Amino acid sequence: MVCYKGFSTMVLALTLTGCISESITSSESSSASFGSSSDSSSSPSKSSKKKATVPEEKRGYLNDIANLTNSVTGSRMTSSDFMNALSRTASQDQISNWESESTTYIGIGKGLKRASVPVAEIKTQPFLEDVLARNQNALDLIQQGYKE
Numbered sequence: 001m002v003c004y005k006g007f008s009t010m011v012l013a014l015t016l017t018g019c020i021s022e023s024i025t026s027s028e029s030s031s032a033s034f035g036s037s038s039d040s041s042s043s044p045s046k047s048s049k050k051k052a053t054v055p056e057e058k059r060g061y062l063n064d065i066a067n068l069t070n071s072v073t074g075s076r077m078t079s080s081d082f083m084n085a086l087s088r089t090a091s092q093d094q095i096s097n098w099e100s101e102s103t104t105y106i107g108i109g110k111g112l113k114r115a116s117v118p119v120a121e122i123k124t125q126p127f128l129e130d131v132l133a134r135n136q137n138a139l140d141l142i143q144q145g146y147k148e
Contacts, residue, residue: 054103061093062107066145069111072127079130086131105131105138109145119146 090098
């Protein structure tokens with residue numbers, strides 16, 4: 001069992017390679033952990049695209065998605081299994097439609113950065129195949145999350 005601090009209490013069962021189960025248990029987040037998170041939103045963007053911001057009430061979800069992504073990077077998780085894990089995580093964080101939430105993709109980018117995936121290899125992650133295929137803005141948002 002792996003314990004991550006910094007996001008709401010949840011247990012997420014991930015099926016890796018079809019037969020290995022791993023539980024990710026998280027601890028209760030403290031409001032103090034988000035006190036200095038606004039500094040990245042005040043820096044100017046180098047692109048002409050509008051920078052998506054994550055509302056305070058979705059910071060826990062953002063961290064849950066980042067931790068999920070970090071934990072599966074380099075695993076044999078299929079794209080379909082990753083989408084199911086995203087759906088379960090969103091449901092546990094009271095997010096009704098994760099595919100329409102920019103926070104989901106920004107969190108994926110943060111998780112890839114935590115996992116030290118080179119930015120040039122984001123598109124080649126097998127578990128992201130379906131995510132990237134289903135949302136035309138996904139790659140841009142993932143890269144934005146990676147850079148923040």
